[in-house]
Amino acid sequence: MVTSSPFQQEVLIVGAGISGLSLAVALKQRGIGSVIFEATSAPGGNMRTVQLGNYRFDTGPNSLLANASTYQFLADIGAIDQLVPPAAVSKKRFILLEGKPRLLPSSPLALIFSNFFSWQTKWRILTEFFRKNKGEEKESLANFVRRRFSAEVVEKVLKPFVAGIYAGDAEALLVSEAFPQLVEYEQQYGSVLRGLVKAGAKQRRRSYSFQKGMQTLAHLLAQKVTVHYNRPVASLERTKQGFQLAFASGECLHVKKVVLALPAYQVAKLLSRAYPEMATTLAKVSYPPLCVVHTAFEKNKVGYLPNGFGLLHPPMEGTFIAGSIWSSCVFPDSCPPSEVLFTNFVGGAMFAQHAMLPQEEIVKKVVEELRRIYRITAPATVTYLTRWEKSIPQYDQHITAAKHVAATLRKEGIICHSNWVHGISLADCITASIELAKKWE
Ligand SMILES: Cc1cc2nc3c(=O)[nH]c(=O)nc-3n(C[C@H](O)[C@H](O)[C@H](O)COP(=O)(O)OP(=O)(O)OC[C@H]3O[C@@H](n4cnc5c(N)ncnc54)[C@H](O)[C@@H]3O)c2cc1C
Numbered sequence: 090m091v092t093s094s095p096f097q098q099e100v101l102i103v104g105a106g107i108s109g110l111s112l113a114v115a116l117k118q119r120g121i122g123s124v125i126f127e128a129t130s131a132p133g134g135n136m137r138t139v140q141l142g143n144y145r146f147d148t149g150p151n152s153l154l155a156n157a158s159t160y161q162f163l164a165d166i167g168a169i170d171q172l173v174p175p176a177a178v179s180k181k182r183f184i185l186l187e188g189k190p191r192l193l194p195s196s197p198l199a200l201i202f203s204n205f206f207s208w209q210t211k212w213r214i215l216t217e218f219f220r221k222n223k224g225e226e227k228e229s230l231a232n233f234v235r236r237r238f239s240a241e242v243v244e245k246v247l248k249p250f251v252a253g254i255y256a257g258d259a260e261a262l263l264v265s266e267a268f269p270q271l272v273e274y275e276q277q278y279g280s281v282l283r284g285l286v287k288a289g290a291k292q293r294r295r296s297y298s299f300q301k302g303m304q305t306l307a308h309l310l311a312q313k314v315t316v317h318y319n320r321p322v323a324s325l326e327r328t329k330q331g332f333q334l335a336f337a338s339g340e341c342l343h344v345k346k347v348v349l350a351l352p353a354y355q356v357a358k359l360l361s362r363a364y365p366e367m368a369t370t371l372a373k374v375s376y377p378p379l380c381v382v383h384t385a386f387e388k389n390k391v392g393y394l395p396n397g398f399g400l401l402h403p404p405m406e407g408t409f410i411a412g413s414i415w416s417s418c419v420f421p422d423s424c425p426p427s428e429v430l431f432t433n434f435v436g437g438a439m440f441a442q443h444a445m446l447p448q449e450e451i452v453k454k455v456v457e458e459l460r461r462i463y464r465i466t467a468p469a470t471v472t473y474l475t476r477w478e479k480s481i482p483q484y485d486q487h488i489t490a491a492k493h494v495a496a497t498l499r500k501e502g503i504i505c506h507s508n509w510v511h512g513i514s515l516a517d518c519i520t521a522s523i524e525l526a527k528k529w530e
Pocket of ligand 1: 152
């Protein structure tokens with residue numbers, strides 16, 4: 090069946106993740122109507138919360154780091170009374186070194202007086218202000234940090250952080266794509282640290298979750314706009330007037346312009362006939378597999394009681410878990426008060442094979458490792474595994490070409506609006522939506 094679009098006055102958006110939803114809301118704030126078609130039965134995409142009795146598991150993002158404009162957006166949608174800031178103790182971050190959690194120094198004084206880094210590295214960090222070396226084009230994030238700071242910083246801190254943020258490999262991600270502000274600081278101020286100090290003074294950011302978890306944000310946004318669920322789009326063909334969008338149900342819509350708020354591999358699928366070459370480039374964007382394993386234990390059976398945001402495991406430690414958020418410290422209402430809840434990450438770009446093991450094996454290895462590190466003397470009270478076969482887009486050598494494709498498609502009326510284009514954090518997605526809505530023609 091072919092129908093002409095009943096939504097001609099409205100912007101058509103495919104995908105109800107944070108990118109699609111926040112764009113629809115930002116357009117509405119400017120008096121522009123839209124309609125979203127979503128493949129699944131719920132809003133949020135990666136943003137998912139599971140409530141299991143007294144346990145709350147955020148199986149995708151755990152928090153949103155809001156700057157002033159993101160905060161204003163949340164205020165405008167009436168989300169302020171639903172915001173939950175993390176507990177104060179979350180400022181403390183830990184790194185696993187020689188099998189034991191060690192506090193990461195968070196101030197220059199702490200850096201000098203702790204023995205977290207060697208004296209050589211402390212000297213390299215403190216003299217970064219004056220370093221004048223230059224990087225090559227397409228420099229990896231790891232090379233950049235080695236050059237500005239030291240190899241020890243890369244191995245102990247950068248690699249586990251990048252695994253935590255991107256599920257990525259710092260040796261493969263491009264600094265100019267993954268953290269362009271670092272390159273800017275080097276170019277503008279001659280020093281990353283000087284740039285960080287100046288930027289920190291200009292822009293304060295705060296991290297939040299929401300009452301009943303992160304998916305609350307998706308529901309709040311979805312209530313404000315029109316979303317059609319269970320409507321997967323199967324293909325997009327070119328016509329004389331614009332495009333024909335075909336749904337899996339066989340129904341078609343004719344449109345002049347469309348927003349694809351979808352992962353790169355999904356866009357590749359939709360465009361495989363109309364734009365085969367561009368589809369091939371998009372299909373190369375890598376999304377490594379990642380498992381999120383929630384586990385709780387009785388507090389009085391835990392020898393080393395977590396007290397901070399969480400523990401990152403540097404790859405050189407050779408552990409199965411890449412890192413854990415100490416969820417019950419950060420958001421104390423996420424489990425019964427007598428228990429400790431860990432959100433553990435397994436796999437990612439560096440250890441993809443770990444994430445593809447059978448579920449029971451992953452859970453068993455995670456529980457065993459936690460029991461060893463935290464000296465836990467009883468089995469887990471609850472375990473819950475979520476496998477993301479395709480987790481987070483990698484800003485590596487393939488992303489630059491994919492972004493060029495996005496720019497070309499835009500001229501044709503196909504707007505790619507998702508985390509592989511504008512940045513992976515929830516705040517990046519919201520900021521990009523606000524900007525796109527401002528310029529909408
Ligand atoms: C495990 C994990 C932890 C993370 N932690 C954090 C964190 O703590 N903080 C943070 O800021 N960010 C975090 N991120 C990143 C962040 O969650 C994502 O970058 C962001 O949610 C992506 O949103 P999106 O709308 O661009 O894409 P998606 O969330 O992927 O949304 C795409 C939507 O399109 C739909 N769709 C797909 N194909 C079709 C089709 N053919 N037709 C119709 N609809 C379709 C999908 O069902 C989905 O709803 C995390 C990501 C993961 C995976």
